[in-house]
Amino acid sequence: MKDQILTLGQKSTPPLKDYLQFKSFSWLYNQLFETVIAESDALKEKAFRIRHEVLCEEFGYHQVKPEADKMERDHYDEHAHHVLLIHKRSGEAIGTVRVVMPNAEDLHNSFPLQERFQGGRMKDEGALQTMCEISRLCVLKQFRSRQGDEGSPLGCVHDQDKETFMDRATRRVARRIIPFAPIGLIRSSFEIAIREGQTQCCVLLETPLIDSFERLGLICQRIGPVIDYEGRQPVLIDIFTSIHNMRIKQKEIWDVMTNNGLLHDQIMQLKAKSLVNEPS
Numbered sequence: 001m002k003d004q005i006l007t008l009g010q011k012s013t014p015p016l017k018d019y020l021q022f023k024s025f026s027w028l029y030n031q032l033f034e035t036v037i038a039e040s041d042a043l044k045e046k047a048f049r050i051r052h053e054v055l056c057e058e059f060g061y062h063q064v065k066p067e068a069d070k071m072e073r074d075h076y077d078e079h080a081h082h083v084l085l086i087h088k089r090s091g092e093a094i095g096t097v098r099v100v101m102p103n104a105e106d107l108h109n110s111f112p113l114q115e116r117f118q119g120g121r122m123k124d125e126g127a128l129q130t131m132c133e134i135s136r137l138c139v140l141k142q143f144r145s146r147q148g149d150e151g152s153p154l155g156c157v158h159d160q161d162k163e164t165f166m167d168r169a170t171r172r173v174a175r176r177i178i179p180f181a182p183i184g185l186i187r188s189s190f191e192i193a194i195r196e197g198q199t200q201c202c203v204l205l206e207t208p209l210i211d212s213f214e215r216l217g218l219i220c221q222r223i224g225p226v227i228d229y230e231g232r233q234p235v236l237i238d239i240f241t242s243i244h245n246m247r248i249k250q251k252e253i254w255d256v257m258t259n260n261g262l263l264h265d266q267i268m269q270l271k272a273k274s275l276v277n278e279p280s
Helices: 025-032 041-058 075-079 168-180 183-195 207-215 239-249 251-257 262-277
Strands: 033-037 080-087 092-100 131-139 200-206 220-222 232-238
Touching (some): 025 033, 025 251, 033 183, 041 080, 041 131, 075 080, 075 092, 092 183, 131 183, 183 200, 183 239, 183 262, 207 220, 207 232, 232 239, 239 251
Parallel strands (some): 131 200
Antiparallel strands (some): 080 092, 092 131, 220 232
16 A cells, blocks of 8 residues: 555544543644744754655655755745644654745736646636645654554554553553644644635645545545646635534544634634625
């Protein structure tokens, strides 16, 4: 089975609620991971180096850079927000994502996706004004799967986390949380989008990853065909409907994705504001 940039569980993964007896999924997740906005040059460099390691060296999606400059960058980074996923016990940055904002001066050349696909919603200026693009979403290999865990949808507790979770039962639950590490990056992407007034996110995803996103409760509207040899397809995620759907179908994931409801309140306020501003 081909490895993936992200691991978000598979159909065979048992429901999280089967493992959660005394600790919430949200509590356990937050013991393991946190996200930070990469505003400084030093933090952005960490994001670019993670991207190079995963996207260039491991998957070959982009050209490998010389040893002196192992950072994956492009001109879209200049008007994007960057996020790092931090493994709390080690303090290491283990994943990253960027959120590209629309270019008000040239909406039809706002996003990397538009270089490959400009059909449907991607040519609608009204829709583009409410969009952002989530891209370069990736997590280091050792936090997608661990040695001895090949072929399993479940990750493994990092060595340093064994000191955090002293009892065996909690460590067993934490083992099942590792594959859900990217949730924090998606949550931060949504938070940035809402802060900037954007309600929809376009994403270019491999088909298995679309399935993984949908199992989380995210609603992925396929807006175009598979467009490259990597088997990726453009999708549009409406934050409001996805968060609502997740609350019904994946409450444990919803708690993490919304920071225990805070993000939900923010998107509700943005949705209400947009309805008020709609022409009658």
